[in-house]
Amino acid sequence: MLPVMLLxxxxxxxxxxxxxxxxxxxxxxxxxxxxxxxxxxxxxLGRVLPIAAHALSAFxxxxxxxxxxVTLRDDPAWSSGGGSASEVDAALAGSRSAAVxxxxxxxxxxxxxPMLRGWRDEAFAVRxxxxxxxxxxxxxxxxxxxxxxxxGCFTNGFVVDRETLKPTHVWLGRRAxxxxxxxxxxxxxxxxxIAAGASPTKAMVEECAEExxxxxxxxxxxxxxxxxxxxxxNEDRWGIKEDVLFVFDLRLDPSFEPVxxxxxxxxxxxxxxxxxxxxxxxxxxxxxxxxGVVMIDFLVRHGFVDPDEEGYVELLGALRSGAxxxxxxx
Amino acid sequence: MLPVMLLxxxxxxxxxxxxxxxxxxxxxxxxxxxxxxxxxxxxxLGRVLPIAAHALSAFxxxxxxxxxxVTLRDDPAWSSGGGSASEVDAALAGSRSAAVxxxxxxxxxxxxxPMLRGWRDEAFAVRxxxxxxxxxxxxxxxxxxxxxxxxGCFTNGFVVDRETLKPTHVWLGRRAxxxxxxxxxxxxxxxxxIAAGASPTKAMVEECAEExxxxxxxxxxxxxxxxxxxxxxNEDRWGIKEDVLFVFDLRLDPSFEPVxxxxxxxxxxxxxxxxxxxxxxxxxxxxxxxxGVVMIDFLVRHGFVDPDEEGYVELLGALRSGAxxxxxxx
Numbered sequence: 001m002l003p004v005m006l007l008x009x010x011x012x013x014x015x016x017x018x019x020x021x022x023x024x025x026x027x028x029x030x031x032x033x034x035x036x037x038x039x040x041x042x043x044x045l046g047r048v049l050p051i052a053a054h055a056l057s058a059f060x061x062x063x064x065x066x067x068x069x070v071t072l073r074d075d076p077a078w079s080s081g082g083g084s085a086s087e088v089d090a091a092l093a094g095s096r097s098a099a100v101x102x103x104x105x106x107x108x109x110x111x112x113x114p115m116l117r118g119w120r121d122e123a124f125a126v127r128x129x130x131x132x133x134x135x136x137x138x139x140x141x142x143x144x145x146x147x148x149x150x151x152g153c154f155t156n157g158f159v160v161d162r163e164t165l166k167p168t169h170v171w172l173g174r175r176a177x178x179x180x181x182x183x184x185x186x187x188x189x190x191x192x193x194i195a196a197g198a199s200p201t202k203a204m205v206e207e208c209a210e211e212x213x214x215x216x217x218x219x220x221x222x223x224x225x226x227x228x229x230x231x232x233x234n235e236d237r238w239g240i241k242e243d244v245l246f247v248f249d250l251r252l253d254p255s256f257e258p259v260x261x262x263x264x265x266x267x268x269x270x271x272x273x274x275x276x277x278x279x280x281x282x283x284x285x286x287x288x289x290x291x292g293v294v295m296i297d298f299l300v301r302h303g304f305v306d307p308d309e310e311g312y313v314e315l316l317g318a319l320r321s322g323a324x325x326x327x328x329x330x
Numbered sequence: 331m332l333p334v335m336l337l338x339x340x341x342x343x344x345x346x347x348x349x350x351x352x353x354x355x356x357x358x359x360x361x362x363x364x365x366x367x368x369x370x371x372x373x374x375l376g377r378v379l380p381i382a383a384h385a386l387s388a389f390x391x392x393x394x395x396x397x398x399x400v401t402l403r404d405d406p407a408w409s410s411g412g413g414s415a416s417e418v419d420a421a422l423a424g425s426r427s428a429a430v431x432x433x434x435x436x437x438x439x440x441x442x443x444p445m446l447r448g449w450r451d452e453a454f455a456v457r458x459x460x461x462x463x464x465x466x467x468x469x470x471x472x473x474x475x476x477x478x479x480x481x482g483c484f485t486n487g488f489v490v491d492r493e494t495l496k497p498t499h500v501w502l503g504r505r506a507x508x509x510x511x512x513x514x515x516x517x518x519x520x521x522x523x524i525a526a527g528a529s530p531t532k533a534m535v536e537e538c539a540e541e542x543x544x545x546x547x548x549x550x551x552x553x554x555x556x557x558x559x560x561x562x563x564n565e566d567r568w569g570i571k572e573d574v575l576f577v578f579d580l581r582l583d584p585s586f587e588p589v590x591x592x593x594x595x596x597x598x599x600x601x602x603x604x605x606x607x608x609x610x611x612x613x614x615x616x617x618x619x620x621x622g623v624v625m626i627d628f629l630v631r632h633g634f635v636d637p638d639e640e641g642y643v644e645l646l647g648a649l650r651s652g653a654x655x656x657x658x659x660x
Contacts, residue, residue, distance in 0.1 A: 131640035151643075165495055165581065166553075200637040223496075223633035227646045246637050251495065301631055303553035307530040307576050310461035313481075316557045317654035324647035325655040 016311035017281035018296045022318040025289040028233035028240050029321065035240060038146045039071040040096065040135045043128050047147030052238050055113055059103045070146075072096060072136075089133060096136035104142050114236035116141055124148065125196030130244070134196055144239025149323045150193065153204040153246040154294045155222065157189035157212070159254050159270065167251075167302050170276045170295070171258055173212070173265040175288065182288040186279075187265065188295070189250070189258050190214065200224070200246040208250070211265060212258035223249045228297050230290065231322040242323045247294055277304055293319065346641035347611035348626045352648040355619040358563035358570050359651065365570060368476045369401040370426065370465045373458050377477030382568050385443055389433045400476075402426060402466075419463060426466035434472050444566035446471055454478065455526030460574070464526055474569025479653045480523065483534040483576040484624045485552065487519030487542070489584050489600065497581075497632050500606045500625070501588055503542070503595040505618065512618040516609075517595065518625070519580070519588050520544065530554070530576040538580070541595060542588035553579045558627050560620065561652040572653045577624055607634055623649065 036053055038046035048056070048070040057065045064071040078095035079088050108116040118141040125134035126148055143150055157171035173187040192207040194200055204222055208214035225247050232241035258268040279286060280296055287295070297319050299305050305312060317325070366383055368376035378386065378400040387395045394401040408425035409418050438446040448471040455464035456478055473480055487501035503517040522537040524530055534552055538544035555577050562571035588598040609616060610626055617625070627649050629635050635642060647655070 129640075130643045160495070165490070224630075224635065224637045225633060226630050227637075227643070229646075244643060249633075300554075300556050303555060303579075305554070307554045307557075310459075313460045313557070313574060313654070316559075317650060320647060320650050320655070324643070325650070 013309040013311050014277070014281045015305050015309035015315055017283075018299070018305060019311040019315045019318055020283065021280060021292045022230075022296055022315060025232070025293050026230040026318065026321050028231040031233050031237070032147070032231050032240050035147060036065075036067070037069040038148075039069045040126065041072075041074060041092075043135065044069075045126050045128055045135060045146070045148065046242070047240050048145070049147075049238060049240060052113070052145050055107060056103065059106070062099050062103050072100065075099075086133075093134060093136050097138070100136060100138055104139055113145065113238060115144060115234055115238055123196075124150070127196065137196075144234040144241050147240035147242060149242040149244055151200070151244050151246070152191060152193050152290075153200050153207065153248065154188050154191040154291070155204060155208060155248045155250050156225075156295065156298045157214075157250045157252050157258065158273070158298075160251055167273050167298075167304075169270045170273055170298075171212075171252065172269050172271050172276070173258070174267045174269070176263055176266045179264065184266075185288045185291075186286055187288050187291050189268065191291070191294075194246070201248075204246070204248050210262050212268065213261040214250075214258060218252070218256065219250070221250055221252075223251075225249045225301060226297070227324070228290075228293050228319045229322040229324040230293060232290075243290065244323050245290065245294060247297060249298070273299075273304060343639040343641050344607070344611045345635050345639035345645055347613070348629070348635060349641040349645045349648055350613065351610060351622045352560075352626055352645060355562070355623050356560040356648065356651050358561040361563050361567070362477070362561050362570050365477060366395075366397070367399040368478075369399045370456065371402075371404055371422075373465065374399075375456050375458055375465060375476070375478065376572070377570050378475070379477075379568060379570060382443070382475050385437060386433065389436070392429050392433050402430065405429075416463075423464060423466050427468070430466060430468055434469055443475065443568060445474055445564055445568055453526075454480070457526065467526075474564040474571050477570035477572055479572040479574055481530070481574050481576070482521060482523050482620075483530050483537065483578065484518050484521040484621070485534060485538060485578045485580050486555075486625065486628045487544075487580045487582050487588065488603070488628075490581055497603050497628075497634075499600045500603055500628070501542075501582065502599050502601050502606070503588070504597045504599070506593055506596045509594065514596075515618045515621075516616055517618050517621050519598065521621070521624075524576070531578075534576070534578050540592050542598065543591040544580070544588060548582070548586065549580070551580055551582075553581075555579045555631060556627070557654070558620075558623050558649045559652040559654040560623060562620075573620065574653050575620065575624060577627060579628070603629075603634060 032047055035047035035049050037044045038048050053065055053070050056063045064073055079092040081091050107113045120140050122140040123137040124140040124143045126136050127134045130151055158167040159169040161168050171189045175182055175185050175187050177183045190207040190211040194203045205219045208219045227246050229244045362377055365377035365379050367374040368378050383395055383400050386393045394403055409422040411421050437443045450470050452470040453467040454470040454473045456466050457464045460481055488497040489499040491498050501519045505512055505515050505517050507513045520537040520541040524533045535549045538549045557576050559574045
């Protein structure tokens with residue numbers, strides 16, 4: 001018979017504290033399990049919560065609703081115009097966009113769907129992958145209604161010890177008090193959304209200049225370092241936010257200081273990395289939630305989380321929950 | 331109506347080449363979808379393929395087999411001995427281990443299960459997480475029969491440019507021609523399995539010394555940098571290998587040279603990182619398969635894969651497929 005060894009679980013673990021922060025940000029996962037697939041042209045492109053499916057069921061000409069799926073009804077005429085393959089695709093995408101736009105405008109007029117009050121007249125691409133052409137576009141405010149993946153970019157700005165080459169300090173921004181979302185909370189040095197067809201690297205360089213006054217020659221030091229993902233829940237609980245964030249590292253000279261350029265941030269502060277780690281391990285809501293995820297990923301990549309600590313393995317998975325995890329099955 | 335922008339897909343993408351290599355290593359995912367849950371004391375601890383479930387069904391006293399699960403039958407007497415909670419758990423684990431051992435020995439004698447020919451008389455812990463006490467132990471050769479997660483550690487040894495601090499060269503080992511697995515293929519500078527209850531960091535330091543003659547004072551520079559996972563298929567197609575690999579970076583002085591110490595490797599070579607990237611992007615089988623995954627993760631973390639390239643987002647998910655991905659749902 002084989003011997004049985006019993007492990008004693010660790011008494012305290014910062015990895016478990018980090019895991020709690022990352023999982024708290026992934027707050028839409030449970031709701032998403034109750035959602036129906038959003039199907040366009042036989043591809044599953046998002047997820048629709050029951051309350052949203054019910055609202056869309058008032059438009060049976062545009063959406064077919066079953067227990068499993070909300071399917072956009074394609075009219076064969078939409079793709080019968082001829083031309084090259086990409087012309088046909090563009091015509092189809094345009095017709096779909098117009099049909100969905102009519103539904104969203106009607107819902108907006110009724111005032112029945114809270115998230116549509118945030119209407120921005122901005123196009124949001126619906127696509128099976130970041131690199132694929134959009135199958136249609138919808139108003140940006142409606143993206144969570146269909147649980148559509150959305151993409152952003154984040155920069156970790158930091159200073160290293162010239163001898164050990166390890167990060168010693170991280171730049172933290174504080175969000176302006178007049179920002180509509182997460183005012184006064186701590187942020188990365190720069191971050192932003194990525195429009196369909198835009199380059200993550202170029203978007204990052206622009207955000208660095210706009211938000212933190214980082215000149216182009218300094219931004220040349222940006223290093224693409226992977227990414228994180230999570231499933232958020234829209235504040236009104238009508239929709240699912242499938243965020244994928246491209247993560248960049250930017251080692252800054254100790255003499256360099258970011259400056260508040262466009263009013264998004266009220267201050268920047270260079271904080272010792274152990275202090276940042278302690279703040280992230282506490283359960284206090286001092287960071288914009290997804291910034292906490294990005295910074296914990298930074299700590300993991302640079303050796304500031306101990307793999308011997310309980311929760312480390314689960315943390316690695318949690319940092320890529322949501323779209324990056326489910327994506328692999330497709 | 332909103333404008334429709336159409337993206338042209340990239341003509342060539344090294345990210346797609348890397349994705350193909352990572353996905354090829356994740357070769358057990360499709361088979362695993364046909365597997366039944368391996369349930370011990372109401373916890374799902376692994377997955378059993380249909381052929382293995384059929385073999386285990388000859389032992390109905392020990393295993394209850396349904397269409398969804400293979401459940402180890404616990405006898406209430408096993409945990410009725412009294413004592414402290416950990417004593418009861420140890421007694422239960424011991425009794426389970428003995429019951430399963432009887433079945434495995436019988437199967438081995440019959441010669442019906444190919445993987446049991448590799449019997450090693452070595453205990454393998456069955457546990458719900460890396461940090462949890464084992465619920466039972468089984469013979470190591472039988473771990474894939476139950477699709478049990480197994481843990482390893484890998485070191486990327488590299489040299490950086492002192493000015494840019496970016497890696498310029500990577501140390502590649504070549505596996506000895508007399509190794510039973512993957513002889514002659516390229517490997518990391520050091521790697522190994524992690525026994526239940528062992529520390530990933532300590533295991534890594536020991537492997538560095540044993541396989542590459544890296545002294546303890548040099549190994550002090552090991553930086554824990556995350557991990558990768560994948561679902562392998564046992565060569566005989568009877569079992570599933572759920573591997574989770576802890577990944578370490580080790581920046582080495584340009585004057586330092588690893589040496590072949592225990593005969594696992596036949597040579598070490600310092601290779602320019604662009605050359606390593608080209609080798610990994612090719613479809614040639616020149617790397618031990620999971621080493622390819624570990625090295626592509628290294629390239630991603632250090633900015634050698636372009637996030638603008640098609641496949642980058644999918645690559646991020648693929649690097650943590652298998653146990654790290656499914657784990658998040660538990």
